[in-house]
Amino acid sequence: MIYYAVRAAKESVSSTMTSKKPFSAVQNKNRAAILAAALETFSAHGFRGTRLEQIANNAGMSKPNVIYYFPNKEAIFVTLLNSHIDKWLAPLREIDPDGEPLEQVIEYVVKKVRMSADMPRESRLFANEIVQGAPRLKESMNSDLKGLFDRTVNILEKWMKEGKLAEVPADHLIYSIWATTQHYADFEAQIEVLSGTPEKIVASAEAYLINMYTKLLKP
Amino acid sequence: MIYYAVRAAKESVSSTMTSKKPFSAVQNKNRAAILAAALETFSAHGFRGTRLEQIANNAGMSKPNVIYYFPNKEAIFVTLLNSHIDKWLAPLREIDPDGEPLEQVIEYVVKKVRMSADMPRESRLFANEIVQGAPRLKESMNSDLKGLFDRTVNILEKWMKEGKLAEVPADHLIYSIWATTQHYADFEAQIEVLSGTPEKIVASAEAYLINMYTKLLKP
DNA sequence: GTCTATAACAAGATAGAC
DNA sequence: GTCTATCTTGTTATAGAC
Numbered sequence: 001m002i003y004y005a006v007r008a009a010k011e012s013v014s015s016t017m018t019s020k021k022p023f024s025a026v027q028n029k030n031r032a033a034i035l036a037a038a039l040e041t042f043s044a045h046g047f048r049g050t051r052l053e054q055i056a057n058n059a060g061m062s063k064p065n066v067i068y069y070f071p072n073k074e075a076i077f078v079t080l081l082n083s084h085i086d087k088w089l090a091p092l093r094e095i096d097p098d099g100e101p102l103e104q105v106i107e108y109v110v111k112k113v114r115m116s117a118d119m120p121r122e123s124r125l126f127a128n129e130i131v132q133g134a135p136r137l138k139e140s141m142n143s144d145l146k147g148l149f150d151r152t153v154n155i156l157e158k159w160m161k162e163g164k165l166a167e168v169p170a171d172h173l174i175y176s177i178w179a180t181t182q183h184y185a186d187f188e189a190q191i192e193v194l195s196g197t198p199e200k201i202v203a204s205a206e207a208y209l210i211n212m213y214t215k216l217l218k219p
Numbered sequence: 220m221i222y223y224a225v226r227a228a229k230e231s232v233s234s235t236m237t238s239k240k241p242f243s244a245v246q247n248k249n250r251a252a253i254l255a256a257a258l259e260t261f262s263a264h265g266f267r268g269t270r271l272e273q274i275a276n277n278a279g280m281s282k283p284n285v286i287y288y289f290p291n292k293e294a295i296f297v298t299l300l301n302s303h304i305d306k307w308l309a310p311l312r313e314i315d316p317d318g319e320p321l322e323q324v325i326e327y328v329v330k331k332v333r334m335s336a337d338m339p340r341e342s343r344l345f346a347n348e349i350v351q352g353a354p355r356l357k358e359s360m361n362s363d364l365k366g367l368f369d370r371t372v373n374i375l376e377k378w379m380k381e382g383k384l385a386e387v388p389a390d391h392l393i394y395s396i397w398a399t400t401q402h403y404a405d406f407e408a409q410i411e412v413l414s415g416t417p418e419k420i421v422a423s424a425e426a427y428l429i430n431m432y433t434k435l436l437k438p
Numbered sequence: 439g440t441c442t443a444t445a446a447c448a449a450g451a452t453a454g455a456c
Numbered sequence: 457g458t459c460t461a462t463c464t465t466g467t468t469a470t471a472g473a474c
Contacts, residue, residue: 026439045351049267052468065440067469127350127406131343132264134408141412149413171414172427179402180395187346187397189353193360194368195390208391215434245457271450284458286451445470452463 031069033059035083038076043121046128047077047136078136081129084122085140091115092148101159102217105177109209112181117202123185149174165217173217180209250288252278254302257295262340265347266296266355297355300348303341304359310334311367320378321436324396328428331400336421342404368393384436392436399428 023031037058041050052073056063070076091111095104116123129137149171156170184191184202195201242250256277260269271292275282289295310330314323335342348356368390375389403410403421414420 030439046265046268046347049265049351051466062441063468064442064470068439071469073468124350128265128347130406130409131346131350132268132408134412138408138412141409145409146413168430169423169427171420172424175402175406175410175424176399176427176431178406179398183394183398187349187394189351189357190349190360190364191394193353193357194365201390204388205391205394208388208395211387212395212431212435216431249457270448281459282450283452283460287457290451292450439474441472441474443471443473446468448465448467450463450465453461454459455461456457456459 027069030059030061030065033061034066034069034076035080038080039084039121039125042077042080043123043125043128046132047074074136080125081137082140084125085144088115088122088126089144089148092152095152095155097155097158101164102214105156105165105217106210106213109177109181109213110206112177113184113202113206113209116181116183116185116205117199120185120188123182124188127182127186163219166219168216177213180212181205246288249278249280249284252280253285253288253295254299257299258303258340258344261296261299262344262347265351266293269296293355299344300356301359303344304363307334307341307345308363308367311371314371314374316374316377320383321433321438324375324384324436325429325432328396328400328432329425331396332403332421332425332428335400335402335404335424336418339404339407342401343407346401346405382438385438387435396432399431400424 034055037055038050040058041054044050045054050073052063052066055076056066059066066076070079091108094111095108126137129135134141152174153170156165156173159165160167160170184198184205188198191201192198253274256274257269259277260273263269264273269292271282271285274295275285278285285295289298310327313330314327345356348354353360371393372389375384375392378384379386379389403417403424407417410420411417
């Protein structure tokens with residue numbers, strides 16, 4: 001089950017690579033359509049709330065045809081998670097230990113809040129899963145995320161010790177950045193009720209957050 | 220359907236009240252057991268992810284017996300949401316327009332982060348629902364929450380105009396308080412992977428957040 | 439590769455005895 | 457009020473023709 005998912009995740013990226021069993025052009029096209037449809041429904045309803053039929057309809061094909069490309073529903077979900085995780089963690093990876101500290105943190109905040117605006121479905125996909133205990137995400141959190149998190153904590157603590165950032169607990173700083181930036185995507189339904197058009201709100205969030213984290217971290 | 224839910228939510232609070240059809244002591248006890256079990260499972264798995272059987276098992280009774288007390292699964296869920304919403308919004312309601320501004324905001328932050336520590340399941344119950352578009356919560360958000368939110372925005376803006384708080388967009392301020400405080404409960408699974416025991420982390424969150432919002436808002 | 443039909447099963451809800 | 461047995465529906469997954 002996991003096997004198929006991983007294979008799909010890796011190979012769907014480059015169909016031309018000369019591995020054992022590359023997917024055909026049609027296969028890649030249909031896989032992509034399924035994953036696009038899956039992002040739509042899984043992010044809106046979570047794993048159990050999503051019906052295979054919705055995915056099939058959104059992808060413009062029949063239910064059995066979907067299952068022709070993926071062995072089961074869980075494989076679609078896991079493939080989807082894996083296919084987005086690198087992109088999702090990229091901004092964290094791009095923090096430069098040799099850059100100007102405050103600038104690096106603010107840059108990270110800006111990237112994250114823009115992701116919330118540009119990729120709200122990806123954000124909710126992960127949010128849905130984590131709120132429910134991350135049963136299908138614990139593995140990649142332990143491998144991909146944990147290392148990145150620790151690396152970032154170290155960089156931040158070094159900067160603080162050097163007096164280049166105000167001293168705050170680095171782990172809490174990262175959590176609050178995640179919380180404040182992703183909130184606009186994850187709780188969009190609530191924001192829409194309270195503030196109207198979410199797009200406008202996310203647009204003005206950037207300035208607010210830059211100000212907040214600058215005040216917090218300026219040495 | 221909604222009728223039963225509302226009736227249950229209101230009457231289960233005070234069994235002795237002299238309304239048309241008060242519930243018996245046994246009824247109240249069983250209703251309470253069902254709602255307690257429901258909080259456990261709905262907060263962990265969301266509405267569709269929760270099985271009636273899990274609720275029954277957790278409540279120590281049979282599935283049909285659960286349905287004897289509530290007409291269906293949705294009624295349990297709606298009753299549960301309603302039975303917690305007042306408690307959940309209490310800290311916001313308690314912001315005193317005549318109090319010392321910064322103190323009032325910090326007090327609010329502290330109450331919220333403690334709720335995250337003491338009532339993580341309630342937090343996730345709402346988070347789960349909102350991430351999925353709040354289909355069964357839109358109504359009470361429009362009635363209960365919207366008014367409270369607007370009231371709070373007005374209080375904050377007045378304080379800012381009077382120079383008693385630094386000027387920031389009040390709506391974003393509220394969103395960031397919600398985001399940073401609830402994050403510890405809602406994303407507990409992730410925090411556990413990255414920082415170990417969530418209890419310790421939430422405990423140290425209070426000081427971090429007090430510092431952050433003080434720096435942000437001190438005039 | 440794609441489809442219709444259907445098997446297999448899980449889950450919500452009901453009937454009716456106690 | 458509570459339970460066992462069961463109905464009914466919804467949903468995943470498969471079989472097999474094209």
